[in-house]
Amino acid sequence: MYAIVEIAGQQFKVVKDQKVFVHRLQTEEGKQVSFDNVLLIGEGDNVTVGAPAIDGAQVGAKVLKHLKGDKVIVFKKKRRKGYRVKNGHRQSLTEIVIESIAASGAKKAAPAKAEKAAPKAEAKKATAKADDLKKVEGIGPKIAETLADAGITTFAELAKTDAAKISEIIAGVRGNHVTDTWPAQAQLAADGKWDELKKWQDELNGGKA
Structure with missing residues (x-):
């Protein structure tokens, strides 16, 4: 079984026991965390698609560690002011391992639109x-x-x-x-x-x- 789930603003295709690097989560290392914004679940030839998310579906995971990504160089220049600054940035990340994928049917499209209106x-x-x-x-x-x-x-x-x-x-x-x-x-x-x-x-x- 696999799922497409949104975690911290990013979408991932995940399976059980897979390790994933996501944007920094507030959960402590070693703690369990769950994500309910599951967009799709597939198992063999059966595929369940949400509208936009699957009602009741959930992906469970465990936080392994917090870390920082590779350094990215950021350069800023202001014209005609002689201002130039070069800095490095490392994105804060969290490594998680997928422990479970559970599904219980898709949302209807109409209610989803109604919920967005408010x-x-x-x-x-x-x-x-x-x-x-x-x-x-x-x-x-x-x-x-x-x-x-x-x-x-x-x-x-x-x-x-x-x-x-x-x-x-x-x-x-x-x-x-x-x-x-x-x-x-x-x-x-x-x-x-x-x-x-x-x-x-x-x-x-x-x-x-």
């Missing part, structure tokens, strides 16, 4: 009082949208969110994102200290000091 309405309502999170160095339109979907729409809310948690939320957004300074930047924005924030951002590289 969050969109809530997101639209929340946007009325939302801050422009793109003013934080390192946050672009896609990340701002992802944070809003997770309920983080103001500088104050972002400032209260741990950097590791932010990394987990935006794990599905393409690119190498360093979130270490985002809460502190957001706090300055929330306090209205724009001059201090701008001075600091001139020294940052994609959100990294």
Whole structure:
């Protein structure tokens, strides 16, 4: 039996006893963890496809260890300012082993659409009082949208969110994102200290000091 499951914003095809490297999870090493966003399950000629997920399906796993991936070089340059910064980044990862795959039937497409309607309405309502999170160095339109979907729409809310948690939320957004300074930047924005924030951002590289 195999399954296609979404873990920390990424989709994986997994089988029992397979080891997988995923974006950093908050679960401690040695602990069990389960994922219920199972998109497809196959066993022989029988394939069950969700709409979009399979109702009641679950993939169980065990966290083996937390580690960092290979170094990626990040280079930033500001035109006409003589500003060039070269930094390395290593993505935080978690190694897990798949222990079980369980299925119990697919969701109907109609209810899935109905469930999505409410969050969109809530997101639209929340946007009325939302801050422009793109003013934080390192946050672009896609990340701002992802944070809003997770309920983080103001500088104050972002400032209260741990950097590791932010990394987990935006794990599905393409690119190498360093979130270490985002809460502190957001706090300055929330306090209205724009001059201090701008001075600091001139020294940052994609959100990294």
